[in-house]
Amino acid sequence: MSQKTIIACCASSMITSKIVAEKILNLAKDHKIEAPKIIQCKFDEVHDKLQGEKVDCIIPTSPFPLEIDCSIKVILGTPLITGTDEIQTLDDVLVMLKS
Structure with a gap:
């Protein structure tokens, strides 16, 4: 299984996307699976982040x-x-994450 890439996005790219990222990393750790690569950004940056990046989930x-x-x-x-x-x-x- 290859490492997953997730975009966690919010209006300001600060607090709520960081909370989501931390919960996902803890979930992976708790289930003893590879931690995903998490990209935090603002909503209006998502299209740019998708360029050249294989993203599994937003x-x-x-x-x-x-x-x-x-x-x-x-x-x-x-x-x-x-x-x-x-x-x-x-x-x-x-x-x-397991798929």
Whole structure:
């Protein structure tokens, strides 16, 4: 299984994308799987980050305002910030990491 690449994005590329990134890295560690490469950025930087990078998943911290290549999985990361349905979201991320 090759290392996954995830874009964690938010409006400002500061706090909430960092929270998501840390939760994903902890998830990988807890399940003893390879930690993904995580790219943190603002929503309006996602298209630039996709250039020359094979991205497996985008995890926006709120509804994603941009159109992207529909072959890239998008998992809404809001539950990782609010705690509501966090377990289901982490399960979805885990499935993606193991695929």
